[in-house]
Amino acid sequence: xxxxxxxxRLRLEGRAELLEPARERYYRLVLVLADSxxxxxxxxxxxxxxxxxxxxxxxxxxxxxxxxxxxxxAWPTSNPTVRCLYEVHSLHEQLVRDVARKLGRxxxxxxxxxxxxxxxxxxxxxxxxxxxxxxxxxxxxxPDSLPALxxxxxxxxxxEPLFAHPMLLTGRIPFTQAQREELHLWWPRGEAALASxxxxxxxxxxxxxxxxxxxxQATRAPLHPPRTGPERLLHAEYWHQEAWxxxxxxxxxxxAPLVPEPHEYxxxxxxxxxxxxxxxxxxxxxxxxxxxxxxxxxxxxELWDAQRPDIPDEEHWTPARWARLEEQAWRxxxxxxxxxxxxxxxxxxxxxxxxGIGTQSLRGWKDSSRLVNxxxxxxxxxx
Numbered sequence: 001x002x003x004x005x006x007x008x009r010l011r012l013e014g015r016a017e018l019l020e021p022a023r024e025r026y027y028r029l030v031l032v033l034a035d036s037x038x039x040x041x042x043x044x045x046x047x048x049x050x051x052x053x054x055x056x057x058x059x060x061x062x063x064x065x066x067x068x069x070x071x072x073x074a075w076p077t078s079n080p081t082v083r084c085l086y087e088v089h090s091l092h093e094q095l096v097r098d099v100a101r102k103l104g105r106x107x108x109x110x111x112x113x114x115x116x117x118x119x120x121x122x123x124x125x126x127x128x129x130x131x132x133x134x135x136x137x138x139x140x141x142x143p144d145s146l147p148a149l150x151x152x153x154x155x156x157x158x159x160e161p162l163f164a165h166p167m168l169l170t171g172r173i174p175f176t177q178a179q180r181e182e183l184h185l186w187w188p189r190g191e192a193a194l195a196s197x198x199x200x201x202x203x204x205x206x207x208x209x210x211x212x213x214x215x216x217q218a219t220r221a222p223l224h225p226p227r228t229g230p231e232r233l234l235h236a237e238y239w240h241q242e243a244w245x246x247x248x249x250x251x252x253x254x255x256a257p258l259v260p261e262p263h264e265y266x267x268x269x270x271x272x273x274x275x276x277x278x279x280x281x282x283x284x285x286x287x288x289x290x291x292x293x294x295x296x297x298x299x300x301x302e303l304w305d306a307q308r309p310d311i312p313d314e315e316h317w318t319p320a321r322w323a324r325l326e327e328q329a330w331r332x333x334x335x336x337x338x339x340x341x342x343x344x345x346x347x348x349x350x351x352x353x354x355x356g357i358g359t360q361s362l363r364g365w366k367d368s369s370r371l372v373n374x375x376x377x378x379x380x381x382x383x
Contacts, residue, residue: 008081011069015062019084022059025052026091033098042122049119056112063089126206134210135230141201142229148196149229155190156226156236158182163243169253171310173276180273187266194240197233257343258300263288268297275301279320292335298328299371300344303351322379329371341371348374355381 009016028048032041042049067089069075075082092111099114100107103121129137142149162183167174175183198211205211214230218237226235247269251260260268267288274281283298285291302325306316332341349367352374356365359381368374 006079006081008070008075008079012062012066012081012085015066016081016084018055018059018062019081019088022055023084023088023091025055026088026095030091030094030098033095033102038102039122039125042118043125046119046122049115049122053112053115053119056110056115059088059092060110060112063092124200124204126204128206129204129210131209134213137204137210138201138214138230139228141204142197142233144229144232146197146229148193148200149232151189151193152197152236153226153232155186155193156232156239158186159190159236159239159243163239163246167246167250169246169249170308173250173273175273177277184270184273190236190240194233194237254304255297255300256304257347258297258340259343260297264293264297272301279324290335292332292337295328295331295334296337296341296344296371299325299332299375300340300347302328303344303347317382322375325375326372326379329375332371337371345369345371345374348378351378352381 006016025048029045029052032038032045032048035041063085066085070082070085077083077086096109096111096114097107099105099111099118100109103114103117105114105117123140144150162175162179173180198215201211201214202208214234215237218234218241220238222231222235222238226232248265251265251268251272254272255268267286268283271281271283275283283289283294285294289297302321305311306321332344337344348371352365355378365377368377
């Protein structure tokens with residue numbers, strides 16, 4: 001005769017097979033967490049932790065309903081299957097308490113979430129990363145499941161086709177309206193994702209040598225599509241830097257000889273994306289750019305735009321442009337403009353002298369430290 005059937009095992013409808021492996025995994029993990037060197041031991045037992053996480057979903061689905069049925073039907077604890085069910089439940093509860101306490105989190109969180117958080121905490125503990133472990137450490141820290149990595153990878157994929165080809169800096173900004181809008185939306189998200197990833201790596205790399213090596217690699221153009229987490233980071237970082245260098249150049253060309261401050265580039269760029277196609281759009285004052293400074297930037301741009309070679313002659317010095325120049329010159333004169341103000345005034349003086357040569361207009365001409373006066377004088381000669 002064969003061995004008698006375990007009716008309680010049958011009542012679990014094929015899910016009893018989950019219990020014994022879970023009990024063994026839980027018990028091993030409880031012992032590791034009780035050790036005085038639990039952090040060191042747990043790093044050595046990462047495969048066990050990941051195994052618990054991988055099976056937790058299926059176990060959660062069966063454990064609570066099975067316990068409710070066992071209690072409602074008064075299953076005897078003398079039965080091996082029933083005893084294993086209660087032991088798994090008890091170990092599960094202990095693990096939740098232990099992990100939540102060590103992480104400073106709520107014991108009401110699901111064990112699967114706590115396991116994922118524990119793994120992430122373990123692999124991000126600051127430590128010295130020797131050269132032979134840098135590649136594997138970066139791979140461990142940047143799994144494809146990381147939300148910030150997925151965001152950064154998508155950012156890099158968006159940037160590459162926009163900036164992969166040479167760009168004429170003095171022509172119209174070479175993006176469609178949809179591309180300009182998408183770039184404006186993507187930029188802060190992509191930068192935040194990249195900052196998060198570099199911060200994650202730096203938080204682990206006590207001496208900073210792994211991060212320095214990766215940043216050096218990120219200055220080189222990728223040779224193939226990215227396949228791993230670190231490669232996705234390097235791909236996104238390379239195209240982020242390439243895109244930012246191109247966009248800074250777009251701003252610099254359009255405002256020269258005015259020299260933008262580092263914090264001014266982004267707001268000026270997003271304004272230029274609109275202004276280049278809609279002249280009535282103003283550069284608004286903000287935390288980054290004061291009112292008078294915004295006016296000075298607009299004057300610098302108008303002076304460049306009026307002299308660009310790629311527009312028809314009738315668009316160079318129109319009445320509407322002179323009106324904008326005068327309006328923004330008044331705005332700029334409300335504040336102290338420093339060296340940049342003097343450079344912009346220099347452009348106007350050069351215009352006045354160039355267009356006044358050989359005329360009576362320059363006789364008795366008086367220079368001015370006010371932009372609006374110089375704009376009016378230039379308009380008198382050219383408009």
